[in-house]
Amino acid sequence: AAPRSIVTLGEIVVEIMADEPGNGFREPIGLRGPFASGAPAIFIDQVAKLGHPAGLISCVGDDDFGRLNIERLRADGVDVSAIRVHPEHVTGSAFVRYRADGERDFVFNIKNSACGQTRITAEGDALLDRCGHFHVMGSSMFSFRLIDEAKTALGKVKRNGGTVSFDPNVRKEMLGIPEMRAALEMMLQYCDVFLPSGPELMLLTEAKNEADAIREILGLGVSAIVVKRGSGGASYHDRDGDLHVPALPVREIDPTGAGDCFGATFVTCRLQGMPPAECLRYAAASGALAVTRRGPMEGTAGFADLDALIASS
Ligand code: ATP
Ligand code: MG
Secondary structure (H helix, E strand, O other): OOOOEEEEEOOOEEEEEEOOOOOOOOOOOOEEEEEEEOHHHHHHHHHHHOOOOEEEEEEEEOOHHHHHHHHHHHHOOOEOOOEEEEOOOOOEEEEEEEOOOOOEEEEEEOOOOHHHHOOOOHHHHHHHHOEEEEEEEHHHOOOHHHHHHHHHHHHHHHHOOOEEEEEOOOOHHHHOOHHHHHHHHHHHHHOOEEOOEOOHHHHOOOOOOHHHHHHHHHHOOOOEEEEEOHHHOEEEEEOOEEEEEOOOOOOOOOOOOHHHHHHHHHHHHHHOOOOHHHHHHHHHHHHHHHHOOOOOOOOOOOHHHHHHHHHHO
């Protein structure tokens, strides 16, 4: 039988990036784009590049930004049947500029774009019937509607015996809204694999240090925690112990998308039955490869590329 697919639900956007680092967008500057983007879209593109069945539930406008994304995902092997094309709303966008200190300034159009109209259609339901693993991106919990759709989707996948992963990918604004924080806490309760970036490990816990946070989260029934630490590599924690993988030595061109590629590769390898150390090794290669390419989704890669990077490091 064909392996059951990996599915996620959330925003598709185009990213348009400033040519030069600096602060914000208050004067005319050189821009580059549109690039295919959106954290769940990058994640699912990376799954498909590994040859695993993959599908995305989302919504774009009837415009070129939407077509660019759908065609890109389709070409890379993603099932795009559950991506609605909305007749009135416009495809989401994110303008990004790096500051000298490495932080980023954004102008987002997500909540009020077609993304906000994401619904589980009949095609989405069919996709979830074939799904063995559902991934939740915290960045997609930007409206109550999206939270509801994600809850419905993960409930269905769980009932079918599937597993769930959760990357908090938190935007600071969201934590101030009690219902959003509650949704993120709920996702932590439901997930089998938790994929925080360094500081996000403690965010949804009472713990005062990392060791306590790990104990607390494993105590909720989460089977594996993988903490992403940028150029510091990543660490894996389960009931049997801890593993660490260093970052591969690459030249960082654009860090956007590294965490999404890392998570997608980890989850895919795990679903394919690889032991944790091997999942971690491929995930680290996937994150490293992502940062060597300019553009959020330009660094997704197949197993052959990951094997080549590992062999040359
Ligand atoms: P984002 O949400 O911005 O995409 P993240 O915080 O979720 O990122 P990171 O920790 O930045 O995720 O990156 C994920 C993984 O990718 C790291 O754990 C590491 O293995 C790899 N990685 C990231 N940056 C680098 C780098 N500069 N060099 C090598 N590997 C890197
Ligand atoms: Mg992240």
